[in-house]
Amino acid sequence: MHESTISQRERNRLDTWNAVHEAAHAIAWEEGPQEAAVEAIAARAGVSRRTFFNYFPTKEDAILGTRTPEVSEGDIERFRTSDEDELTRVVHLFVAVVRTAIPEATSPQRRRIIGEHPSLQRRVLRLLSEVERIVAEVIQARVEDGDDVALAAPGDGARLEALLMLSGVIAKYAFHRYQESSAEDPREFLDESIAMFREVVDTTR
Template sequence: MQKTSMPLRERNRLDTWALIHNAASLMACEQGMAKTTVEAIADAAGISKRTFFNYFPTKEDAIMGLQQPTLSEETLAAFRMESSEDLFGRTVRLMLTVIRSMFPAESRSDRRKILKAKYPELSKRIFDHLRDSEELVEAVLLERYPDPAQELALPGSLPGKDSALALLMMAGTVIRFAFSKDSGAATNEQSTAIDEAIEIFREAIKATL
């Protein structure tokens, strides 16, 4: 199947995003956080401060190569579609897809790893975005409960909202477990860490019931 070419406007947006991120991450690696200001990043990238804030809300996001997590209609449709995989596995994969949307292909994972080790405080922005990712997935799980005053769900859903929230927490735990085994699984679609983690948790749950 022939791939659909990316619209020129989107390609230009990604190129500018990558330009700013590259300048910010390189500056932070070479000069440190204190000297890596929004003004300095903008100058290095050859853009205005206004343009910087059109792409990144903070200098930390620019340095780490992060963007706000998103949930596409295509991803939603895949989650809602009947498949051979159970809701547990589908929820883990849904959350993983949302998390991966935080890291565009142009994001420099090599520098991010160095910067996280050198400046642990940068991890806070990752955690902030991870929380936003969980909220997106939570909204999807809870959409089957149309009446806020009731615990009754539409057919084919978990028996109550608390069960849906428990599933959300389990999915997050599975992903953290997978990332502890393979830190690159966050961005590497070829990694088997998520598949292996899902199976480990399935077996662990079965063995303790």
């Protein structure tokens, strides 16, 4: 969606989301996550408890600025129709879904608060396993269509798990590269990260 096409209604939703996230982060930063109860966050953001839950499933998500992971029709379509190899397609799908759950825009505050309160990392790990489940479902649906040789070969479960774990670690590697850089988009690093893992496998035979 281009910025110019965001409706007033959508803008209002974003503003409210940001206000609730800012309030939750501020309380957790100043007084600790245990003080960031839903009531306290809602009061500071000037919204009702009910509105809070329209925006955030848990108070940890409000503190961290994270969302429930989703996969868009566009990402599924790209995964299904792309000419790229399966590993590349899975890594791109993985990162697309991660970005819906763990937005870049809230990343600096998120890193700062996790640094101070490491137990918050658990919520991020939980979101990443939800991402993995969603990606596995998309792949499984594709396998049932019958045309991915590598994925549909016998022993699917173990092979699919290896593919998902490999995609996850390549995505993590790409995010490390991105964080060291001044690039605008972590996706710039995906193809070179996939190439690096392929190279490590190839040069260690």
